Amino acid sequence: MTAHTTISALTNAIPVLETERFVMRGYTDADIEPFAAFYAGERSHFVGGPMSRELACRALMTYAGHWHVRGYGRWMVEDKATGAILGNVGLWYPEGWPEPEIGWTLFDGAEGRGVALETAMASRDYAFNVLQWDTAISLVDPRNTRSAHLSQRMGAVHDGRFAHERYGTMDIWRHPIPAEVEA
């Protein structure tokens, strides 16, 4: 067996955010099964699914790795009261994206309680206040009326379209600038 020596290490952590009802935290292997279950279902068709369990797991790993490539990313959302894993919400800027976006994916059963609104607002606050972004968008499949509606509730306005090499055309929703959000 070839000798090897451990000479140093990269150690890094994802910040934890708390909203009134939810904890937004970094990724762990316990998140793989719920994520794969969501991507096995029809509701994932607005966000690149459905896909196999292996590919869903790999996609989740990309969300985790995004933090270490960009310095920010998305969070897993947990219900403070029950500990249930509700979805994947936050900041997302893969190569080929027009600009950094605020995105949300809620797992089955987590809809209709304002989870996406509360955690997307916290993500936007983080982007504007901690990361000092001066603008933010959300990319939404044109058929995804629920997400379009949520963008509007956050004060975003339609600002053109973006055609992705694999995911097709998405609507660009432009969020209010930081000064308008604070006002």
Add this chain to the structure above:
Amino acid sequence: MTPGMIHIPTLETERLTLRAPAARDLDPFAAFFASPENTQYLGGSKTKPETWRYLGEVIGHWAMRGFGRWIVCRKGSDTPVGLVGLHEPLDWPETEVGWYIWDGKGEGFATEAGAAARAWAYTTLGLTTLVSIITPGNSASIRVAEKMGATRAPDWDHPRHGALLVYRHPGPGGRI
């Protein structure tokens, strides 16, 4: 593991450094994966956006599993020559040790880095065996597995890639 914590050790072998993959590795990584020839046995070529996501996946694997793959450089250099280490997405048969070398082929880098990754898996993670999963026809990779003392086990039928060769590595005491 603490959710969101990532910890990637840097290893050194006689000739190589195995370090954490990083954003600065995207261009050499993308150049390797853009080539249909290089990726003939690795699932086919990838666009730059696809490679970016793959690089994120490789880093995120460490966060989710507590182990993963390293960028391999010649000692004293930061230029990547390959990607080697441990891999276990969901529904993988078991933990795999794998290797891609794109610069310095034929110099034994895959064997040297693969052996370091295997030793790390045994001493740090306490694993007692590993497999390498190889596309039929990838004779260079089969040679590496054989040089590492791995032997052929029953094939694994991958849902997208079809039948893949499985090589089982000797355990920590050299046991098969």
